[in-house]
Amino acid sequence: MTPSKNKQPRPWIRPLPERLVNKIAAGEVVERPASVVKELVENALDAGADRIEIIIEKSGAKQIKIVDNGCGIVEDQIEIAFSRHATSKISEFEDLDRITSYGFRGEALPSIASVSQLRMVSRPADAEVATEIVYEGGVLHSKQPVAAPPGTTLEVSNLFFNTPARRKFLKAESTEARHVSRVAMALALGRYWIGLTYSLNGRKVFSLSPGQTLGERVSALLAPGKKFIDVSGEMGPIRVEGFVGLPDMAQKNRNSQFIFINGRSIQSSQLAHAFALGYGELLPRGNFPIGALLLTIDPTEVDVNVHPAKTEVRLSRDREIHDTLYRLIKEGLRQDGLMPTLRMPDRTPGHSDTGSERSPRDWPSHKIPGIAQRAGGNTEFLDEIYKGVSPAAEAAPGVVRVDTATGEIMETEPSTAEPPSGSATSLDSLRLIGRFDDLYLLFQAGHELLVVDQHTAHERVLYEEMLKKMDNQGGTAQQLLLPVQVEFSPEQMIVFEEAREGLIHSGFGAEPFGGCTVRIEAVPSILSRKSPEKALRTVVDDIASLRKAGFDLTKAIAQSVACRSAVMAGDRLSDREAVGLVEQLRKCKNMYSCPHGRPTFIKLTRTDLDKQFGRG
Ligand SMILES: Nc1ncnc2c1ncn2[C@@H]1O[C@H](COP(=O)(O)OP(=O)(O)OP(=O)(O)O)[C@@H](O)[C@H]1O
Ligand SMILES: [Mg+2]
Incomplete structure (x- = not known):
């Protein structure tokens, strides 16, 4: 027999009324007046307006x-604009993967209308x-023709x-x-x-004319x-289009930092970190640089459908984007003569010597022990470096040729594989x-001196x-003569x-063995020079830390294996090895930083040195 306390009325499941749904959605979309x-301004921008006025009363x-002064809405579409999930901006499933408008959810207007008194003309x-058209708490109050300018x-x-x-x-x-x-500023x-x-509140805060440059507007x-x-x-x-302030304009908070992806202002501690990192030592501790950075990224690589407010995005190549942003800022500051190259900071992500505010929690490299120092020789990596690279085969147009006798790399023709100029x-x-x-x-390159970090470069x-190999599902394996067993913790x-x-x-x-x-x-x-047991244990531990820091699994594995097999500080390279390493580096998709974001090389120009020695 069923106990009598269960005799409650049977729950009745039914869809919520639309007004209630809108009010619930408003909870997420409309947090506050801002x-x-x-x-609303995003809607105006999506409507192609080039003049917009924002008037706020009582905050x-x-x-x-x-x-x-945008395209306006035709009379018989106005009510549709206020119904839930109605949008003119996307129509197909695939559109969600390449969003170029601010709006796409079709819920802002109905949500706002449901929690206010709203009038649209x-x-x-x-x-x-x-x-x-006038709405009161989401209920249509009136609709009538009126005289008004376009927009x-x-x-x-x-x-x-x-x-309440x-x-x-x-x-x-x-x-x-x-x-x-x-x-409004964003x-x-x-x-x-x-x-x-x-x-x-009755005071004009700014009035910006159309046609300004980013530099003018930032200023x-x-x-x-x-x-x-x-x-x-x-x-x-x-x-990146970006204008950043001098180090002495830095502030104690991030209020004057604006980062955009494809025109959308976003919150990203990772990109904010890259911004500060670009300043290195020039930035006093606890200070944040000011400026605006507008990043343009292929929309298929940006997921904006993370939260209704759309201020967070997911980037499929976030590490690379972080590293690139950091490099651009650093380079921009350096070119401006601001970055005294000999003091070149390189308090890059992996350097844990500072404890400064900017030493990022979100960087996994701190957690990877043994990244920098290991004594003792290591020459096996040479096999990897030279695999498939024969100096003679390099003499194709656009590819450098290595003279292994002198250690010189000679250019044959301008390479097409170069990164963009500037x-x-x-x-x-x-x-x-x-x-x-x-x-x-x-290395000397014309009038520049390049200092390459052999560990990060390798x-x-x-x-x-490793990423390529994993993609082809074929990392080269060294079979053990006798299998060994390793005992893991449950984690x-x-x-x-x-x-x-x-x-x-x-x-x-x-494979698991019980x-x-x-x-x-x-x-x-x-990795075969390590004991197999130690190699697997270390890699599994690295993966755990990298996963916690948000890394994708394949990248975490590749990073760990690469880091654990790379040549270390203290390993003496022959000329041929050194040249071979740089030769391989220049073929990398990103030759500027290691997978943890530390630079692979820095550059000192003749002018930088001359300045340091007071030669004009
Ligand atoms: N200022 C405007 N000028 C012209 N059309 C507008 C304007 N504001 C809204 N609309 C129209 O109303 C529709 C609904 O707007 P709403 O903001 O609710 O949704 P959305 O912008 O499409 O998506 P989201 O909810 O992500 O903002 C828009 O798709 C657009 O066609
Ligand atoms: Mg909208």
């Missing part, structure tokens, strides 16, 4: 008014009259009037005003060529009259002139090779199970 400003709690240029005006009054809990949560007016102002910077005026908004440095450039997966460094026409402390290899080379066993397939692709032959025991039959040949 969110309304963001959504947005009383009224938010946005006037645009809209007129496409070819319509004779405008249409006015759209939105007035959102008494936000959260029908959600939310209204109570609004912070002091000054706090809300700060949020609104930041949003919109003005992200679309720096648009005319934008912003008035707050107008962040520090009028001050010099900003152009760090624009194109490298690998990204194009801030990029060529590794062509290099001549090995020495080595320092069995860690840094010194790590980069091995990492890219390690979980990591091993998750990584097993990838480990096999990297060259490990390993409980937490794993039987190893083969190891990647580049």
